[in-house]
Amino acid sequence: MNLNKTIIRYVLYAIGVFLFAKIYTLFGHGVTSLWMSNAYLYLLGLGAFVFILLKIILPDIAQYKGYRLFCQTYNSGMAILINGMLLYGILEIAGGTSVYVSWFFGVGIGFMAIGVALFMKTMISKDVLPSSV
Amino acid sequence: MKNSHKFSAKRIRWTAILIIVMILSSAYTLLDAFVIPKSYVVVAQEQIGNEVIDIQDDTKVDNIEVVEMSTSNNQVDEAQTDGVQTEVSITDHSYIDEHINISIETIEEDGVVFYVADVQLSDASYLKTAFANDIFGKNITETTSEMAEANNAIFAINGDYYGFRDTGLVIRNGILYRDVSSNTTNDQSLTIDSEGNLGFVDNDESIGTELIESGILQSFTFGPTLVVDGQVSATNEDIVSHHVQQSNPRTAIGQISPLHYLFIVVDGRADESEGMTLQELAQAFVDRGATVAYNLDGGGSSAMWLNGNIINNPTSGRKDGERKISDIIYIGNE
Numbered sequence: 501m502n503l504n505k506t507i508i509r510y511v512l513y514a515i516g517v518f519l520f521a522k523i524y525t526l527f528g529h530g531v532t533s534l535w536m537s538n539a540y541l542y543l544l545g546l547g548a549f550v551f552i553l554l555k556i557i558l559p560d561i562a563q564y565k566g567y568r569l570f571c572q573t574y575n576s577g578m579a580i581l582i583n584g585m586l587l588y589g590i591l592e593i594a595g596g597t598s599v600y601v602s603w604f605f606g607v608g609i610g611f612m613a614i615g616v617a618l619f620m621k622t623m624i625s626k627d628v629l630p631s632s633v
Numbered sequence: 634m635k636n637s638h639k640f641s642a643k644r645i646r647w648t649a650i651l652i653i654v655m656i657l658s659s660a661y662t663l664l665d666a667f668v669i670p671k672s673y674v675v676v677a678q679e680q681i682g683n684e685v686i687d688i689q690d691d692t693k694v695d696n697i698e699v700v701e702m703s704t705s706n707n708q709v710d711e712a713q714t715d716g717v718q719t720e721v722s723i724t725d726h727s728y729i730d731e732h733i734n735i736s737i738e739t740i741e742e743d744g745v746v747f748y749v750a751d752v753q754l755s756d757a758s759y760l761k762t763a764f765a766n767d768i769f770g771k772n773i774t775e776t777t778s779e780m781a782e783a784n785n786a787i788f789a790i791n792g793d794y795y796g797f798r799d800t801g802l803v804i805r806n807g808i809l810y811r812d813v814s815s816n817t818t819n820d821q822s823l824t825i826d827s828e829g830n831l832g833f834v835d836n837d838e839s840i841g842t843e844l845i846e847s848g849i850l851q852s853f854t855f856g857p858t859l860v861v862d863g864q865v866s867a868t869n870e871d872i873v874s875h876h877v878q879q880s881n882p883r884t885a886i887g888q889i890s891p892l893h894y895l896f897i898v899v900d901g902r903a904d905e906s907e908g909m910t911l912q913e914l915a916q917a918f919v920d921r922g923a924t925v926a927y928n929l930d931g932g933g934s935s936a937m938w939l940n941g942n943i944i945n946n947p948t949s950g951r952k953d954g955e956r957k958i959s960d961i962i963y964i965g966n967e
Contacts, residue, residue, distance in 0.1 A: 529902060529932065529950055530879025572644055576651055583655050591666055595930065596797040600662040 503555045503562060506571065510547035514540040517582060521589065528593045536589020539582050546612075547578055566622035570615050577611030580604055666797075667772065674769040674810060723940055728787050733759055733964055735788050737937070737944055745880075745913075746906035747899040748937050748944050749921065750788065752964060754892045757829030759966065762792060762805045762851050765959050769803070769810045771796050774957035777936035778943060786963035789938040790896050791884050793855040794930040796959030801854030802834070802841055805960070812841030821858045823886070823927040825851040831888045831925045833858055851962075853929060859885060859915035860926035866915060880908035882935040882948070886962065887918040887926030895923050896962075898937040902950030934958045 518540040525532055554561055561567055584604025591598055722729040726737040732755040740747050754760060763784045765775035773796060781789035795803045795811070802822045803811035815822070815836040824832045827848040834840060836854065844852065858866045882901035888894050897917055901908020909917070911928060918926035933949025933956040947955045 529881055531881075568644075572647060576647070579651065580655065583659060587659055587662055590663070594667070594797070595794065595932075596666050597799050598662050598666045599799050600658070600665060604658075604662075 503551055503559075506575075507548050507551045507555070510543055510551065513582075514543035514548065517543060517586070520586070524590070524593070531593045531595075533589035533592040535585045535592060539585040539589070542585070543578070543582060547575075561622075564622050564626065566618055566625070570618040570622060572615075573611050573618060574615030577608045577613075577615055579608075580611060581608030584608055665771075670770065670772040672768045672770040672773060676764055676767040676769060676808075725942070726939065726944070728940055730966075732756065733787060733966070735939065735964060737939060739944075741906075744907055745899065745901075745909055746946075747883075747897060747909065747917065749917075750790075750896040750898075750937060750939075751921075752788065752894040752896060754829065754894075754964070757825075757827060757850075757892060759964050760825065760829055760851075760894070760962070761965055762960060762962050764805065765796070765957070769805075770959075771799075774959055776955035776957055777938050777961050778955060780961045781938045781963055782941070784961075784963060784965060786938070786961070786965040787940065788896075789936075789961045789963035790886070790898060791930055791934045791936045791958050792960035792962050793853040794934055794958050794960065795854065798854075801836070802839075802844075802852045803854070804841060804844060804849055804852040807845070807850045809841040809845050812839045814839045815854050821856055821927075823851075823853040823856075823858075824849045829892050831886070831927065833861070833925075833927070853927065853962075855927075855929050857911065857928055858926075859911065859928050860887060860918045860923050863919065863922075863924045865912065865919055880910055880913075881931055882908050882933070883911075883914050883931040884929045884935040884937075885914055885918065885926055886929060887921075887923035889922045889924065895921055895926070896937065898935050898945045899931075900946045900948075901935075902932075902948055903946065905946070929962075930958065932956075 521536045521539060524536065581604065584601055587598070587604060588601045591601065720730065726739070728735040734753040735750060737748055737750045740749060761784070763780050763786075764770075765773050765780055767783075775783075777789055777791050780786075793801075795801060798815070800813045801811065801815040802813075803809075804824070807827075820836055821833040822836055824834055824844060826832065827850055832849075834844065834852075841852075860866060880901060881899075883897070883899040885897050886894065887897070895918060897914065899909045899914065900906035914928065915926065933947065933952070935945065936947045936955050936958075937944040943955065947953070949956060
C-alpha cells in the first residue's frame, strides 16, 4: 500500500464526489443537502490529509506489520461512510428519510475506529514485515 | 513477497465483496424509501371518532339534488338533509352552503401565479384529513384528486407527505399514528385542535399521547412555521436558512380567526410562474391577515382541488400533472 497512491486516490475520489454532488444538486430545484455537498471534505480531511500526515510523521509506516490491514479497514470505513452521506443527501433533497442510512454511518465509523485501533496496535508493537527486515 | 501477493488477493476479494454489499444495501435503502409500499394501519371507519361518524350520518350529502341555475358554471344545489333544505352555491372557484364558505382567488403577481382559498366553516369537524387508499403506511400514494373524490371532499390540498419519512408526529382525525420525533431541521409540527385552531409544537420530543389527550385532531410535520402572531416568522432560522430556499411551487395553510382559514398553493418551476420563496409565502399570508401559517409539502406535490377540478397547475418541473402523495387536507360534509 503505497502512501502516495493512497493520497492521490483520496483526492480523485473527493473530486468525483464533489462533481457528483454538484451535478445532482443541479436537478434539485434549489434544494440542497449539506451532507452531500460536504462529503468531499471528509474524503480530503479524513482521507487525504490523514495519509499526508502519516507520510510526514511516519514515512516508513508501510513496512510495519498491520499497516495494510489498517489501510484496508480504515478505507473500507471511509467508503461506507461516504456512501451513507450521499444516500442521506439524496433522501434529504427528495424530502425523505430512511432508518437504514444510520446503519451506513454506524458501520462506516465502526470500521474506521477498528482501523485506528489496528494502527495504534501497529505503532505499539512496531513489528515490521518480514520482507523489510 | 509471497505474503504480499496473498494479502493483495485477499484485498481484492474484500474490496469486491464490499462494493457488492454497498451496492445492494444502497439499492435496498433507496427502494425502501421511494418504491416499496408498506402498510402500517388500515383506517377503518370504526377507528374514526364517534363525533365524526355522527356527522357523516347527519349530512347525507349523497342525496344532494343538483338544480341548474341560469349560467352554465354557476349552479345552486338543494341538499335534503334529514328534512332540512340546504342551499348550495357552486362555481368554478367557490362553494357556499350554510356551513361551508370557500372562495378561491387566482393571483398573478411579479411572475408568480398563486391561488388563495379563503375558507370559513361553521364547525371544525368539516376540516379533515385523509390518507391515500385509507392506509397509513409508506410509499402508499394517490393523487390529491383521487383522495378528494374518494372522500367526497368539496375542497382539498396536498398534505405533508408523511409517508416519505420515517419520523415526525402523525395525528389524523384524532388518531395517533406515529409518535417518532423528527430529527430534521424543521423545528415545529403544525397541530389542529378540536376547535379547529392551528398551533405549533416542537419536534424534539415524542408528545403524541399528550397531544391526543389535550384534544389535538391533526398534526403535520413539514414546515417551517411561516407566520406566528400575525408576523413573518423571521426569527425562525428555518425560514431564513432552510435548505429549500429557491422559488418553488408551495402549499401552505394559515388561519385568520376561529374557523376562518387561508390555503395558499403556488405554481412554480414553469415559465408562467417561477414559484415563491418561503419568505414570500409567509408575507402572502400576513398580507391577507393570517395570524398563523405553516408550510406543507410543495414542489411537484402542490395541488389545490375544488368541486372535482384541480385549480392550480401541478408540476415537478420535469413532469406536468399531479404527483401521487400520501395524504390530503380537505373540507367535506361527509
